[in-house]
Amino acid sequence: MANEHLNAGLKTSRIEALSDGIFAVAMTFLIISFDILLSPKKGISEKGLIVALQALWPDLLHYVEGFIILGAFWMEHHYQFHFIQRTDSTLLFINIIGLMFIVLIPFSTCVAGDYSDTRVAAWLLETNLLIAGLVFYLHWLYATAGRRLVAPNLDHRIIVFYAHRNLIVPLVSVAALIVSWFQVRWGPVLYLMVPFILIFYTITRTLHRTPSDSATPGGG
Amino acid sequence: MANEHLNAGLKTSRIEALSDGIFAVAMTFLIISFDILLSPKKGISEKGLIVALQALWPDLLHYVEGFIILGAFWMEHHYQFHFIQRTDSTLLFINIIGLMFIVLIPFSTCVAGDYSDTRVAAWLLETNLLIAGLVFYLHWLYATAGRRLVAPNLDHRIIVFYAHRNLIVPLVSVAALIVSWFQVRWGPVLYLMVPFILIFYTITRTLHRTPSDSATPGGG
Amino acid sequence: MANEHLNAGLKTSRIEALSDGIFAVAMTFLIISFDILLSPKKGISEKGLIVALQALWPDLLHYVEGFIILGAFWMEHHYQFHFIQRTDSTLLFINIIGLMFIVLIPFSTCVAGDYSDTRVAAWLLETNLLIAGLVFYLHWLYATAGRRLVAPNLDHRIIVFYAHRNLIVPLVSVAALIVSWFQVRWGPVLYLMVPFILIFYTITRTLHRTPSDSATPGGG
Amino acid sequence: MANEHLNAGLKTSRIEALSDGIFAVAMTFLIISFDILLSPKKGISEKGLIVALQALWPDLLHYVEGFIILGAFWMEHHYQFHFIQRTDSTLLFINIIGLMFIVLIPFSTCVAGDYSDTRVAAWLLETNLLIAGLVFYLHWLYATAGRRLVAPNLDHRIIVFYAHRNLIVPLVSVAALIVSWFQVRWGPVLYLMVPFILIFYTITRTLHRTPSDSATPGGG
Numbered sequence: 001m002a003n004e005h006l007n008a009g010l011k012t013s014r015i016e017a018l019s020d021g022i023f024a025v026a027m028t029f030l031i032i033s034f035d036i037l038l039s040p041k042k043g044i045s046e047k048g049l050i051v052a053l054q055a056l057w058p059d060l061l062h063y064v065e066g067f068i069i070l071g072a073f074w075m076e077h078h079y080q081f082h083f084i085q086r087t088d089s090t091l092l093f094i095n096i097i098g099l100m101f102i103v104l105i106p107f108s109t110c111v112a113g114d115y116s117d118t119r120v121a122a123w124l125l126e127t128n129l130l131i132a133g134l135v136f137y138l139h140w141l142y143a144t145a146g147r148r149l150v151a152p153n154l155d156h157r158i159i160v161f162y163a164h165r166n167l168i169v170p171l172v173s174v175a176a177l178i179v180s181w182f183q184v185r186w187g188p189v190l191y192l193m194v195p196f197i198l199i200f201y202t203i204t205r206t207l208h209r210t211p212s213d214s215a216t217p218g219g220g
Numbered sequence: 221m222a223n224e225h226l227n228a229g230l231k232t233s234r235i236e237a238l239s240d241g242i243f244a245v246a247m248t249f250l251i252i253s254f255d256i257l258l259s260p261k262k263g264i265s266e267k268g269l270i271v272a273l274q275a276l277w278p279d280l281l282h283y284v285e286g287f288i289i290l291g292a293f294w295m296e297h298h299y300q301f302h303f304i305q306r307t308d309s310t311l312l313f314i315n316i317i318g319l320m321f322i323v324l325i326p327f328s329t330c331v332a333g334d335y336s337d338t339r340v341a342a343w344l345l346e347t348n349l350l351i352a353g354l355v356f357y358l359h360w361l362y363a364t365a366g367r368r369l370v371a372p373n374l375d376h377r378i379i380v381f382y383a384h385r386n387l388i389v390p391l392v393s394v395a396a397l398i399v400s401w402f403q404v405r406w407g408p409v410l411y412l413m414v415p416f417i418l419i420f421y422t423i424t425r426t427l428h429r430t431p432s433d434s435a436t437p438g439g440g
Numbered sequence: 441m442a443n444e445h446l447n448a449g450l451k452t453s454r455i456e457a458l459s460d461g462i463f464a465v466a467m468t469f470l471i472i473s474f475d476i477l478l479s480p481k482k483g484i485s486e487k488g489l490i491v492a493l494q495a496l497w498p499d500l501l502h503y504v505e506g507f508i509i510l511g512a513f514w515m516e517h518h519y520q521f522h523f524i525q526r527t528d529s530t531l532l533f534i535n536i537i538g539l540m541f542i543v544l545i546p547f548s549t550c551v552a553g554d555y556s557d558t559r560v561a562a563w564l565l566e567t568n569l570l571i572a573g574l575v576f577y578l579h580w581l582y583a584t585a586g587r588r589l590v591a592p593n594l595d596h597r598i599i600v601f602y603a604h605r606n607l608i609v610p611l612v613s614v615a616a617l618i619v620s621w622f623q624v625r626w627g628p629v630l631y632l633m634v635p636f637i638l639i640f641y642t643i644t645r646t647l648h649r650t651p652s653d654s655a656t657p658g659g660g
Numbered sequence: 661m662a663n664e665h666l667n668a669g670l671k672t673s674r675i676e677a678l679s680d681g682i683f684a685v686a687m688t689f690l691i692i693s694f695d696i697l698l699s700p701k702k703g704i705s706e707k708g709l710i711v712a713l714q715a716l717w718p719d720l721l722h723y724v725e726g727f728i729i730l731g732a733f734w735m736e737h738h739y740q741f742h743f744i745q746r747t748d749s750t751l752l753f754i755n756i757i758g759l760m761f762i763v764l765i766p767f768s769t770c771v772a773g774d775y776s777d778t779r780v781a782a783w784l785l786e787t788n789l790l791i792a793g794l795v796f797y798l799h800w801l802y803a804t805a806g807r808r809l810v811a812p813n814l815d816h817r818i819i820v821f822y823a824h825r826n827l828i829v830p831l832v833s834v835a836a837l838i839v840s841w842f843q844v845r846w847g848p849v850l851y852l853m854v855p856f857i858l859i860f861y862t863i864t865r866t867l868h869r870t871p872s873d874s875a876t877p878g879g880g
Contacts, residue, residue, distance in 0.1 A: 017676070018680045023238060024244070025684055026688055027242060028323050075312055078312070240461055251469070266560060291536035294458060298450065298454050299450075468682060514678060515753075
């Protein structure tokens with residue numbers, strides 16, 4: 001009974017399925033912030049409904065923000081498993097810890113939306129995202145260290161490129177934590193920049209590259 | 221490190237899994253509109269329960285409508301990925317934006333059901349569906365423009381056929397927005413026609429076709 | 441552009457994924473019936489908690505019943521797609537209608553649990569299961585008629601065997617509707633027999649068979 | 661019509677998908693314990709919010725515990741299906757019964773968190789985990805007895821190894837039930853040791869092994 005039968009060589013499809021399921025439910029749970037859902041006031045007038053819906057603007061903004069943040073995490077997760085070819089116990093464990101903080105995002109987004117003028121609510125969300133980002137950064141480091149779970153000839157530049165990309169959310173989180181100290185409402189807004197930073201970073205890094213002999217990912 | 225390693229050539233299975241998960245949860249969330257679920261009144265008499273269930277009729281109608289609309293969106297999504305063979309960052313981003321409006325459908329269906337006599341509630345639902353429909357129309361245009369992410373020899377008529385099909389929900393939404401202005405209760409009802417329009421459109425377009433040399437989709 | 445490119449030949453993996461997702465969420469939603477979840481009374485004494493948990497007995501019984509019913513539906517769905525090799529628009533539509541009634545099961549189970557002494561609550565659950573069962577019976581008939589979506593040489597006895605199996609839930613529902621008229625509490629209990637009927641039916645039908653030249657299902 | 665067409669030889673992908681979906685939803689449902697989600701008190705002061713968040717500490721601890729327990733169950737499930745190559749009716753039935761107790765975990769974790777000073781709440785959680793663990797232990801025994809559903813030449817030591825691993829949660833549960841009798845707050849805490857026991861057990865069992873002629877799992 002070789003070690004690899006017990007701890008390594010597991011296919012990646014199930015951890016991808018569990019993660020996709022958790023991301024899907026967490027993204028759908030973001031609508032919980034719309035309190036109106038849980039307590040419909042029947043018999044309200046049209047004017048009253050317009051007022052009630054206008055009061056949902058901050059909730060809608062936080063919904064959009066939460067969705068984009070979860071979407072960005074999902075995309076990084078997707079990219080990581082594009083290159084990760086097999087899993088082991090440790091990787092599964094890191095992944096589950098990361099998902100534990102992903103599931104908290106609808107909760108902390110909801111708190112940050114309902115108490116948008118308090119510093120502690122902003123910090124709760126930003127700390128949540130900082131930790132989640134760091135866990136998935138660690139996830140990539142573990143998988144690629146010594147090319148443990150990726151193709152043995154994977155281009156080193158790809159490893160570095162995605163390591164840096166996975167640091168974007170933690171770095172934005174540190175910035176947001178500082179900004180929230182001075183301007184509580186501006187901290188969470190910083191995350192709306194994440195997709196643009198991702199695109200900008202990707203474009204600038206790939207602009208003057210030429211096709212190289214890098215390893216093609218193994219169908220992962 | 222070639223561009224295609226960073227931004228393109230991703231398999232489609234994960235975005236399909238995420239989307240299927242979100243559609244599944246959103247469809248199940250539609251039962252939230254049945255308020256009785258959240259506040260059971262124990263000790264109610266049989267007559268009282270019948271009255272309470274009768275009061276659920278509008279909720280049931282909106283549940284059926286929401287399910288059919290989400291089902292129609294899912295089917296278009298399914299058809300699109302029947303032909304889309306790989307994804308890139310932009311397609312994933314468009315998809316996530318589209319899913320963001322899909323997740324809102326249980327919410328706006330619930331509001332439209334609880335306030336079925338107010339114009340603003342009908343418009344909320346119709347605008348939601350209009351935007352979701354346009355995003356997935358854009359999704360198909362992006363994937364097929366220059367046959368970017370589909371088979372290089374995909375029949376042009378298939379591209380046009382599905383582009384038109386994806387315009388059906390947006391066009392019905394525009395009609396519903398206008399109808400709601402005059403008859404608030406009739407706007408949302410228009411969507412019940414969507415499956416029949418889809419079937420009618422498909423039958424009329426394929427009636428006098430003959431098998432051609434169109435590309436067979438690559439198992440997508 | 442041949443017809444089969446538009447309406448047929450779709451892979452079955454996505455409708456299986458959507459269905460698995462909906463079954464998974466519906467099965468998890470069954471815990472909604474435990475009202476204690478939604479309104480924890482902190483500061484309750486140990487004796488008070490025991491009383492509160494004892495009051496959950498009927499909810500627990502209905503939870504078990506709902507889970508077994510949903511599990512039985514899922515198994516029939518699984519068996520059907522073991523033989524169904526491709527889908528078309530009509531099958532997807534039948535499936536979505538069936539799922540619409542599957543999603544209602546946690547709702548009607550919850551009502552039947554909370555109002556277990558009223559006939560209308562029992563009938564609600566039983567009618568729900570009757571319709572869901574009939575839709576999936578129709579689903580199998582459609583897929584196998586003229587071997588439309590199954591292997592062209594699929595053994596006729598397999599088609600009949602599963603057609604009969606898919607009639608078990610509707611038949612039990614008719615019996616339960618009648619029983620509920622006389623003894624309201626016994627109707628829903630009948631469904632606990634479904635797994636045993638399924639096992640009994642399967643054993644008796646396969647006991648004196650010998651391996652035949654039936655078609656092996658195509659990996660479906 | 662051979663027996664194996666009716667009862668055996670089903671692919672494992674769908675029961676894996678259903679299980680992954682249920683695990684994903686159950687893990688996400690753990691946030692239900694954060695009562696603040698369901699009843700946001702707008703207009704609260706920053707100090708009041710800090711107090712409210714501090715009151716969530718026990719909930720957070722139980723959330724982490726619930727997530728780790730569900731994660732451990734999922735990993736054992738994953739390992740089992742790494743070796744199980746096909747399913748039959750009985751295995752599906754055992755699996756569904758097991759999932760029935762998995763779905764209860766967010767409920768009993770929530771109760772154990774809200775009533776952390778009552779013995780009955782601790783016992784509820786521990787009994788839940790004991791039964792879930794025993795069902796999945798039985799699941800493995802059934803699949804491997806006579807190598808019924810695994811590779812015919814699967815190494816006997818692998819069968820024993822995972823049988824023992826699947827006994828860890830039940831054994832910890834028995835210990836926790838006893839500990840809760842004397843020290844109610846310490847029983848549930850024992851489960852935080854599960855990941856470490858799993859790692860310790862795996863390391864000690866595989867330390868002085870050499871690669872052997874054990875069967876490679878068939879891609880399962």
